[in-house]
Amino acid sequence: MVKFDANLLAETELVYTDGGILAEFSWSLVVLPFVAALLITFIGKYLPYKGAEIALGTIALIFIYSVSLMFIHITEGVASEFFVNVGSIGQFDIEFGWVVDGLSIMMYFVVGTVALLVFIYATNYMEGEIRYTFFFTSLTLFAGSMLVLVSSPTLIQILIGWELVGVCSYLLIGHYWEKKDNSSAAMKAFITNKIADIGLMIGIIILALNTGTLRISEILYQSTHDYEKLSKVAFAAAILLFIGAMGKSAQFPLHVWLPDAMAGPTPVSALMHAATMVTAGVYLLARMFPFYKSMAPEALDIVMLFGVITLLGAGLIAIVQDDLKKVLAYSTVSQLGYMVAAIGSGAYTAALFHLWTHAFFKALLFLGAGSVIHAVHSNSMLEMGGLRKVMPKTFTTFIIGTVALAGLPPFAGFFSKDEILASFNHEGETTFFFIAVLGAFITAFYMTRAVSLTFLGEYRGHGHPHESHNMMTTPLLTLAVFAIASGWVNIPGVYTGFTDWVTTRKTKIVEYHPESFDLFALSSGLIAGLLGIGLGYYLYQLQGSAETGDDKIKIQPVWTVLENKYYLDHFYFRFIIDPIKINISKAVDKFNTNVIDRFINGVGQIASLLGGIVYNNLDQNGIDRFLNMSSSGTDSFGGRVKLLQTGRTQQYLMLFLGGVVTISLLILFII
């Protein structure tokens, strides 16, 4: 890898429009959800649909706005940013603002579309559930926080959006907090993210101190034009930012929160996994991509390494999960690994393209899973089976999502996964290329397993499941259309509009982009996908596992390792959480009771003692006595003086006259 690529110095020679009034008013995209959340909180309960109508209306407005932005972006190409100065700390101007360029418009569109469909779905899915109104408040806030993050032209706003997303995810994962598991899952997500956030925060501070600005475009400009200035800290900053991204985008070893986050209601999982939370890390890496590319190519190698570990590791765990949502959760982690690895290999567009297609088909899969769970009242695939007959719409759309995820043409996942594989191949990362192909095989396999156990064979659960309400199946059908067609916007050699969309930015993006299909990568990916589906179908259909629901291919002890998620949670508990809990927390507790509490109590006692002394001496004997004496003095004095008031006018006049005469005499004789 070259240390400093002269190509990167090239100014952006393309002329983009500033987007006109539509871009200028894009702040409303960010402000609207927060206003809506306030409204839902205060008046939602008194409305006929319990506040869901406000949430839906807001998100529909955002959707329409993002579609119009997308439209002018496709026709003209928009790249502009706006700043509002809100103050300064030392030399740093604290600025908020909104950036309207290819990358953020793509994210607005993804958030707007997926959120709209999830909201429609949720109105029915959450009907009659506890805290319905509050759920919509948090869901609106969640979408709004993500918009704060992706619209951010400054690092400080990114940090704010980042934390807001974390808080909202905490609220939503722990929606059913009455059960201990759910509230601990929420806590786990929050704390894991918090640990990663420290990396982001330090990274931002390092960048800000060394460039003297918080504006991202300014930092990117400096990192492509002024090698000396940042070269010393670039690697550290790049790694720290990546640690932040690892938390939100669930990269190994900080992915542990994401599968547990399935404790939240299914619409939350769909929104979180497709549009609003896990894409944040990939977005950050993409936003800072010119910086990584020109200043810290070594860091990109590390990014790629972690991405590849994640995509393989999480994919393997997904095979052994019995919980339908957990299969999808690990699948998300694995796909995020693809995106991060793609960024690491320098394929900016490929990563964002996969983010784009993945958002639609993963939202589809989650909503489909939600539909199934709603019908059978269980998350476990062992209690499902045979649902294709009773839930035809859910089954069809789920199959479309599965095929899109497995990467068969002409579905969306095929194009994006192929582009990632092609760029691996181009970069000469042979090992990683084959791991990614293996990942594609695993993906196809576990998805076939999930479909077999859920929809094929005979029903193993209780009760009589039936197809979900139209409010739930309509979003499924809409998303199915996206899952089929969203990949067609970037077909090498045919139409590569998506590449132009996301590279339309103030800073020039230098990356490899395939001109035509890489036949080797294409065939490897396709064969891997087909093999995965074939093996899955063979094992779970032809061998009859779907009938009984048990896995015939369990190979001890590999299975045990996978089922225990590589003992990563055990490791964290054994070496991080328990030591903290047992030693540090106990010690802190002891310190608290013995030192701080004692000190506080002592202070309290001393204060009370002092108070008593002050009360008895100063207050009772000093101030009170003085006040009492002065009042009684006034009283007795008045009692005597009042005798002068005889009520006889002539007496008064006499005194008055005496006074006049006295003063006159004084004036006459003395002055």
Next chain:
Amino acid sequence: MIVQPVLVTAAALFSLGIYGILVRRNAVMVLLSIELILNAVNINFIIFDSMLADSLMQGQIFTIFIITIAAAEVGIGLAIVLMLFRNRQTANINEFDLMKW
């Protein structure tokens, strides 16, 4: 113009009025004494006006005002005395101690 005798007359009238106010016990007499004082002031106004030959005749105009006010004041004063007399059957000013503490 000889001012002095007139001023002396006015001063005598004023002193007489003060004396009357302070000494007389009958409320009506006190009111009369107040009139004396006012007239003493009137005389002063008139004499100084003519001495200074004020073209606006402010002194004389003031005198007319004072006479008017005095008439009104005596009207009210007599009414009060009348009511007091009706209630207490006396006009002795020492009996009226409503303002006593």
